[in-house]
Amino acid sequence: MTRELLPTATPARTRAAVLELLRPQRGLAFAGFAVMVGATAVGLLTQPLLGHIVDLVADGRAAEAVTTPVVLLVAVAVVQGAATVVGMSLISRLGETALARLRERFVERALRLPLEQVEKAGSGDLTARVTGDVSKVTEAVRTAMPELARSTLAIMLTLVALAVLDWRFALAALLAVPVQAHTARWYVRNAVPLYAEQRVANGAQHQQLLDTIGGAATVRSFRLEAAHAAQVTRRSRAAVDLTMRGVRLVLRFYSRLHLAEYTGLAAILVVGLLLVRDGSVSIGTATAAALYFHSLFTPINSALVLLDDAQSAGASLARLVGVADRPERDEPAARGATTRDALPDGVAEHRAEPVPRPAHAGAPGEVVVSVRGLGHAYEPGRPVLADVDLELRAGERVALVGPSGAGKTTLAKLIAGMHEPTAGTVRVDAAAPHGVGSAVALVTQEVHVFAGSLADDLRLAAPEAGDDDLRDALDRVDALAWVEALPDGLATVVGDGGHRLTAAQVQQLALARLVLAGPPVAVLDEATAEAGSAGARVLEKATERAIEGRTALIVAHRLTQATTADRVVVMDGGRIVESGSHDELRAAGGRYAALWEAWSDSREGAR
Amino acid sequence: MGGSGRDVLREAIGGQRRDVVFGSLLGAGHQAGEALVPVLIGVAVDQGVAKGDVGALLRWLAVLAVVYVGLSFGFRFGARAGERAAEQAAHELRLRIVARVTHPGGGAEAGRLPGALATIATEDAKRVGAVAMAVLSGVSAAIGLLVGAVVLLTTSVTLGLIVLLGTPVLLWLGHLLSKPLERRSEAQQERAAHASGVAADLVAGLRVLKGIGAEAAAVARYRRTSRDSLTATMGAARAEATQNGMVLALTGCFIALVALVGGRLAAQGDISLGQLISAVGLALFLLGPLEVFSWVNAELAQGRASAARIAQVLSTPVAVAGGGVPLPRPVRGEMRLRGVGHGGLRDVDLTAAPGEVLGVAATDPADAAALLRCLSRQADPDTGTVELDGVPLTDLDPAELRTAVLVAEHDADLFEGTLRDNVAAAAPADADLAPAMAASGADEVARTLAGGVDAEVSEGGRSLSGGQRQRVALARALAADRAVLVVHDPTTAVDAVTEARIADGIRAFRRGRTTILVTTSPALLSATDRVVLIDAGRVADSAPHADLVARHPAYRATVLA
Secondary structure, X not given: OOOOOOOOOOHHHHHHHHHHHHHHHHHHHHHHHHHHHHHHHHHOOHHHHHHHHHHHHHOOOOHHHHHHHHHHHHHHHHHHHHXXXXXXXXXXXXHHHHHHHHHHHHHHHHHHOOHHHHHXXXXXXXXXXXXXXXXXXXXXXXXXXXXHHHHHHHHHHHHHHHHHHOHHXXXXXXXXXXXXXXXXXXXXXXXXXXXXXXXXXXXXXHHHHHHHHHOHHHHHHOOOHHXXXXXXXXXXXXXXXXXHXXXXXXXXXXXXXXXXXXXHHHHHHHHHHHHHHOOOOOHHHHHHHHHHHHHHHHHHHHHHHHHHHHHHHHHHHHHHHHHHOOOOOOOHHHOOEEEEEEOOOOOEEEEEEOOOOOOOOOXXXXXXXXXXXXXXXXXOOEEEEEEXXXXXXXXXXXXXXXOOOOOHHHHHHHHOOOOOOOEEEEEEOOOOHHHXXXXXXXXXXXXXXXXXXXXXXXXXXXXXXXXHHHHHHHHHOOOXXXXXXXXXXXXXXXXXXXXXXXXXXXXXXXXXXXXHHOOOEEEEEOOOOOOOHHHHHHHHHHHHHHOOOOEEEEEOOOHHHHHOOOEEEEEEOOEEEEEEOHHHHHHHOOHHHHHHHHHHHHHHOOO | OOOOHHHHHHHHHHOOHHHHHHHHHHHHHHHHHHHHHHHHHHHHHHHHHOOOXXXXXXXHXXXXXXXXXHHHHHHHHHHHHHHHHHHHHHXXXXXXXXXXXXXXXXXXXXXXXXXXXXXXXHHHHHHHHHHHHHHHHHHHHHHHHHHHHHHHHHHOHHHHHHHHHHHHHHHHHHHHHHHHHHHHHHHHHHHHHHHHHHHHHHXXXXXXXXXXXXXXXXXXXXXXXXXXXXXXHHHHHHHHHHHHHHHHHHHHHHHHHHHHHHHHHHHOOOOOHHHHHHHHHHHHHHHHHHHHHHHHHHHHHHXXXXXXXXXXXXXXXXXXXXXXXXXXXXXXXXXXEEEEEEOOEEEEEEEEOOOOXXXXXXXXXXXXXXXXXXXXXXXXXXXXXXXXXXXXXXXXXXXXXXXXXXXXXXXXXXXXXXXXXXXXXXXXXXXXXXXXXXXXXHHHHHHHOOOHHHOEEOHHHOOOOHHXXXXXXXXXXXXXXXXXXXXXXXXXXXXXXXXXXXXXXXXXXOOOOEEEEEOOOHHHHOOOOEEEEEEOOEEEEEEOHHHHHHHOHHHHHHHOO
């Protein structure tokens, strides 16, 4: 499958998005900035005061004379400290609030992305954005951004202060700028591709470790220890080598910064000497200038180093904005009736036709889902579904049967609205329960237990449900007994890091969610396949009860599911090849009859 | 292997001794240079600027240039050696962890999630490695401190003592002030981290959410978590701002104190103007090395915690120990269980004769799992023995045993690489893979994939459907060509027609070699010579599939659901 990563915002769009996020808090931004300018400016009084003490000494004044500037030094320290507390608090409130807004919008849009797009991008893309990129931006907002702001302010105001002492000092200090600017550009130019390479290598190393460690039992069984050790060594070595290349680059960067420091410092001292000699400044002022420049080392270095963090945070931000910027999509399934169809040239189009209807739509026998000329291809030129027509009537139970790769799962996904068809239409004539969510629910083999309490997990399907509703739903799928036996019952924490549930229990939970969501149409895809035979029977019963009163399409893996269905639809090669009741199809002697024979033969013990 | 965290740390850093010592020396040079810069600024102002002596200024600028070259060189090559040591130590630890996890005796991954182990192999290894850099920085900073102290004390004992005693007190005060704030902020950070966990969890369950149309509910839940987290982080940020401001104010007051004492001494003529400037500069400089110490402390604490975690993995006892008896060659392939008790199994006796295709059907999947654990020597039975050709498995080296006996688990992982790579993983070099692929139905999988046998299998095989994955894994097991093959439920996600074909394929492919099929699939069981039924942990019956179907109700219930 060709990878098609999720969108990334352009630099211009990213900047605009940041401004949009900050706009509601213009006042806060302004106040924070003003207070920080004040704090930095007050702090810059330190050097002239020290210079003043030098002058007092040079003038041969009495020892008591130094008391006044020292008291002022203390005052400066206290004011600067207090202003910093206020300023930093304001700035982090600004940053954190904007960050919260961004991540909320990101998650909202991410959860509403069409599944097709997420799958095309590879499941790792979205996960990496929601974990790696969000934490990178968070880190930047929390540490790099305030630090960078402080450093930049310190640098600019120090240059101003140097100019106030004498404009020629500022000029001397600026001698270092070309070296620094050139160094910074050189560094960013080299570092950006190198860090991109590093990220790839680290990702590959981590994937390899997960592969090897997660598959340790398999590695042992097949005696692949040596091969895997070699692969881990290779990947780890590659990551280490790239890290060292990065280290060498950073260190050369520092070397050049040392050169800039020296250039500026020497220039300031020389200018100081000339100015003192012609009497335009005092020794104390020259000292203050030298101290100013010396105190610039730290902010300049940290600002230049932070460029790096800013760069990578910027890349992460662009990846977040890329998703957060997606236009909010209508949720067509939430409407009364839905049509998913495709234009002849393969461009999918939504068309919603609001038809007011009660929640449990359809008198018995009425068509609820109608599929016309449906076709689908995940990759152009490799159709997996062609020209499928199918109708589901209210309350009908239809089993979808066929060999692996026949297109059963794809058809199920299209009907459930997970994918846009490349040809044809799916029309659903039923209202979503409570007017929200979807009229069609899909339960697949892919299960997930959401981290948190069991009740919270279930409430994702029905946020308003009370504990009794939850218990009813669990009871309906025969799960109430084991849930109540859990250490904290419904409040037991499950999912990642919580109480471990068995595969069958997880599947029952999925069915309970289906009951709670209460959709008129349910699509079940191989929901019982991997639970083991004994568990499978429990689940089959639970499934029966979960779909009671609904129109159901069941992708049947076990043919027992087909025998109890109202109608069996047989698929092969992406097409529907047979349709009818179990008995009719058996008698017809076609594809289904052959499947049934293969299956029941083994059951009768005949070889 | 392993030992305590302290041992792990010592070995890891000791292994990089040369780089650490070399880097420390250079780093010390750098710190000494940094200490000299403010001193030289003072001297240059005193001798050159104050007196208007161009020659003297240029001389001191030349000295400053030499110091700069030295400190720059020392930093560059010292830090390089330190980083090299850190990376190399982490790399070696990583390999040791992987070697332990894949050790034939097993046991290291029990009770640990793969993700957690991978994090130990990356993050914790990195933190232990970083201790090399911390040690180096600590040594360098100590030297820098020493140089500064000597210069100060030779200038003026009073001023020197104030600075030398004052700086640690200052840092200690800052630390003290921040302690309660830090504790509070840590708890808050933890709550903040929770939001990112919730987001990742919701994204991981995206398909489930979409399946039941629960996106809106999920968004609402995330928004609540995010708002909670925002409140928590704001508290943490305020605490941090307060700490920053206090440290800033304290530092300023300290400089004022040095200026007061130094200014008075200079005014009384006890020290020169240059020495006053140097002292103020040094007082500011000394905060640097002292801050390095507290950073080194934090790094060491983190390194120790990480080393303890690594030591725990490395020192996990092996689940099964090796024996010294060599594997009898050639392997005839007789597997025999005598009175085996393990998990739910009670007193299980069963024998697979050389060349037999034996089915094992367990009414409880847990019993099947326990049996597989014993056969693959992931665990040894609590009672009784498992024997290969009459030799108890406990007498054999587990690695050597696996060259003769392969247990292909139903949830076996595929690895990154092509379809062909996966099938060929354990096959003899130059083996023809076609028969194994055909027998397992993997040839059909290859035909449906765009790249055929060269299609990339990614994300642990998740790029394939369940049925495709099973067939490729089965092809790999068949291609490995072991004397004894135990296969567990290889076709649960495969359709009935293909399953019947695979059953015949396995039988034909394994002709003449012992094969045990642990399954409840009638299609597979009907292709065996004989089936052993395990009910309630005990062997309940043993007969060909058809006979068991005819005579045993528990068997019918299990197999013919």
